[in-house]
Amino acid sequence: MKDVFITRFMLLKKNKISLIIWLLAPIAVTIAFLATANTVEDDFTVPVGLVLEEETNSALELYEEMKESPLVTVSLLSEHDAIRQVEQHELDSVFIVKQGYEQAIESGDRRNILESYYSDRSFAYNSVKEMIVSIIQQETGRVKAANTVMALEKELSGSQKWSKTEIITKSNQIQAEEDLLNNEFRYLGDKFSSSNSGIEWNPWMIWAFAAMLFTLFLFDWVIKERNAIVGIRFYFAKIKFSNYMLYSLSFYILLLFIIDLLTAAAFYLLYQNSINLITLLSYRITICLFSFLLVCLIRKTYVSYVLAIALTLTLVVLSGALLPFGGIGVTKEWLNLLNPLSRFLSGEWTMEWLGLCLTGVLIWYVWEEKKYA
Amino acid sequence: MLSIESISKSFKRKKIINDLSFTAEAGEIVGLVGENGAGKSTLLNILATTMKPTAGDIYLNESNYRKDIKTIRKHIGFVPQDIAIWDQLTVQENMVFFEKLSWKNRSKQQLQEICMDMSLDRWHDPVKNLSGGMKRKLNLAISLIHDPTVLLLDEPTVGIDLKSRKEIGSYLRKQATENGKIIIYTSHDMDEIKELCDRVITIGEDPFYTELLKKAGKKVLSF
Numbered sequence: 001m002k003d004v005f006i007t008r009f010m011l012l013k014k015n016k017i018s019l020i021i022w023l024l025a026p027i028a029v030t031i032a033f034l035a036t037a038n039t040v041e042d043d044f045t046v047p048v049g050l051v052l053e054e055e056t057n058s059a060l061e062l063y064e065e066m067k068e069s070p071l072v073t074v075s076l077l078s079e080h081d082a083i084r085q086v087e088q089h090e091l092d093s094v095f096i097v098k099q100g101y102e103q104a105i106e107s108g109d110r111r112n113i114l115e116s117y118y119s120d121r122s123f124a125y126n127s128v129k130e131m132i133v134s135i136i137q138q139e140t141g142r143v144k145a146a147n148t149v150m151a152l153e154k155e156l157s158g159s160q161k162w163s164k165t166e167i168i169t170k171s172n173q174i175q176a177e178e179d180l181l182n183n184e185f186r187y188l189g190d191k192f193s194s195s196n197s198g199i200e201w202n203p204w205m206i207w208a209f210a211a212m213l214f215t216l217f218l219f220d221w222v223i224k225e226r227n228a229i230v231g232i233r234f235y236f237a238k239i240k241f242s243n244y245m246l247y248s249l250s251f252y253i254l255l256l257f258i259i260d261l262l263t264a265a266a267f268y269l270l271y272q273n274s275i276n277l278i279t280l281l282s283y284r285i286t287i288c289l290f291s292f293l294l295v296c297l298i299r300k301t302y303v304s305y306v307l308a309i310a311l312t313l314t315l316v317v318l319s320g321a322l323l324p325f326g327g328i329g330v331t332k333e334w335l336n337l338l339n340p341l342s343r344f345l346s347g348e349w350t351m352e353w354l355g356l357c358l359t360g361v362l363i364w365y366v367w368e369e370k371k372y373a
Numbered sequence: 374m375l376s377i378e379s380i381s382k383s384f385k386r387k388k389i390i391n392d393l394s395f396t397a398e399a400g401e402i403v404g405l406v407g408e409n410g411a412g413k414s415t416l417l418n419i420l421a422t423t424m425k426p427t428a429g430d431i432y433l434n435e436s437n438y439r440k441d442i443k444t445i446r447k448h449i450g451f452v453p454q455d456i457a458i459w460d461q462l463t464v465q466e467n468m469v470f471f472e473k474l475s476w477k478n479r480s481k482q483q484l485q486e487i488c489m490d491m492s493l494d495r496w497h498d499p500v501k502n503l504s505g506g507m508k509r510k511l512n513l514a515i516s517l518i519h520d521p522t523v524l525l526l527d528e529p530t531v532g533i534d535l536k537s538r539k540e541i542g543s544y545l546r547k548q549a550t551e552n553g554k555i556i557i558y559t560s561h562d563m564d565e566i567k568e569l570c571d572r573v574i575t576i577g578e579d580p581f582y583t584e585l586l587k588k589a590g591k592k593v594l595s596f
């Protein structure tokens with residue numbers, strides 16, 4: 001074992017640069033991907049200004065609701081600043097909540113409560129306006145409902161136990177509870193989409209694809225060494241070629257898992273994302289064994305690169321990761337079973353694949369033994 | 374003693390070796406001669422256990438090739454016709470690499486001595502920077518690391534300069550006479566064969582080599 005590790009190290013030393021690149025590529029790709037995905041998302045929010053002429057509850061409520069939206073970034077400004085920024089195209093548009101806003105909402109009067117400014121480059125003005133209108137509609141709807149409830153209560157019982165604020169609070173509470181339920185439901189149904197604030201990328205998902213791809217790239221050593229003329233010398237060595245390959249495979253798994261542990265530490269520090277190390281190890285072993293078996297079937301290194309890319313893309317599509325909101329809708333049970341990544345991402349052991357790959361390696365070993373006997 | 378008892382080898386329907394028998398004693402250098410494609414490499418591969426004969430038996434001392442293949446392999450030093458070395462490693466690294474995997478432990482100094490015996494002194498040079506002849510020398514040196522009792526050399530000296538060839542020749546002679554090795558050797562260089570070999574086996578239809586070597590006063594066995 002030790003001798004194999006020494007010789008393996010001698011060969012690796014000659015490919016230092018490509019080795020380091022392939023080892024660090026998954027973590028680098030993940031970090032780069034998340035960084036760009038986040039900036040792209042930020043770029044996609046529309047900068048909107050909001051001017052509050054009155055600071056009543058209803059006005060502040062509107063501000064809070066707008067802040068919740070993943071589509072816009074709202075800044076509270078004075079009227080003067082806001083209009084200047086629209087003119088300079090720093091803001092897409094500006095909405096001014098007029099004095100008497102709350103009063104108007106209470107009385108169900110929706111005329112002249114908002115004023116807006118936009119420029120010829122305000123591409124999102126109409127959608128933002130729609131959004132605000134719907135928020136206000138919701139707000140007035142609630143007030144209207146509260147009024148109705150109170151009127152009914154008065155008519156039916158003759159007394160007034162509920163205040164308007166209580167009813168509105170209750171109504172908000174019910175909505176919040178239902179939202180929560182809704183989110184949880186979607187979370188279980190589809191692991192790759194999340195609810196409120198746009199797309200929350202799971203770094204381990206990106207990593208899982210990258211690890212798969214670059215492990216396959218890294219495993220071109222199997223092809224190179226199986227083709228190498230030096231193979232003939234293993235007939236006369238104290239270590240059989242099949243054992244040499246198996247020890248080397250263990251060496252690679254060990255090396256890669258050390259990098260994986262560093263990756264886990266990095267993701268924890270960067271994204272506060274922790275992972276079960278057993279899950280990680282089983283995934284690592286699975287993709288290493290799988291890559292090993294796959295490249296054993298291939299004679300030319302470039303074929304393995306092409307196959308690696310094709311396979312990873314297939315997995316990406318299967319996992320619906322290209323279309324973050326539910327994929328192409330093929331999240332069927334059996335597809336998930338076929339997809340080793342879905343197991344990994346739901347934090348489970350990749351049991352079936354691990355078993356399958358171990359069996360494969362066993363078959364390979366017996367076959368290789370026969371060849372050398 | 375290596376005894377080959379009526380072995381044959383066919384690839385598909387094509388018969389390459391037909392009922393070939395001979396013995397090689399310790400201390401003997403046996404030459405193997407024949408035209409291209411006659412089956413010299415095939416025979417050496419069979420003797421090296423990297424190929425199986427279609428029929429026949431081979432014994433190394435008391436060990437049977439069919440039954441004791443593991444022990445036999447420990448005693449064989451095979452120099453393949455195609456150079457089998459790591460191109461990306463240096464001469465030293467190549468020697469250390471195969472020493473690690475070999476049955477015998479050798480010090481770096483001993484490894485360097487083997488290379489010097491092959492008159493290969495570019496110890497620290499990457500193999501890819503070596504000339505063809507130097508690669509051949511290393512190919513030979515690696516096969517000697519575990520101090521094998523049977524040396525099977527398939528055209529080991531192609532492209533090696535005359536002076537080095539003479540040096541390798543006298544090294545092999547010494548190995549045979551002093552250390553009692555069995556050496557079987559193929560070459561297309563008849564001068565080398567005449568000078569180095571105690572006996573010659575010729576294979577192939579054409580009697581050209583048999584006659585040539587007999588005229589030179591060599592003991593020839595032809596198949």
Ligand SMILES: Nc1ncnc2c1ncn2[C@@H]1O[C@H](COP(=O)(O)OP(=O)(O)OP(=O)(O)O)[C@@H](O)[C@H]1O
Nearest residue numbers: 384385389407408409410411412413414415416454
């Ligand atoms: N694996 C194989 N499958 C089929 N035919 C083979 C195989 N190996 C060798 N042969 C054939 O066997 C014959 C003998 O080949 P071999 O390499 O033993 O010749 P050789 O005497 O060493 O020739 P050379 O002097 O060119 O090295 C050739 O006709 C070759 O084509």
Ligand SMILES: [Mg+2]
Nearest residue numbers: 413414415454
């Ligand atoms: Mg040959």
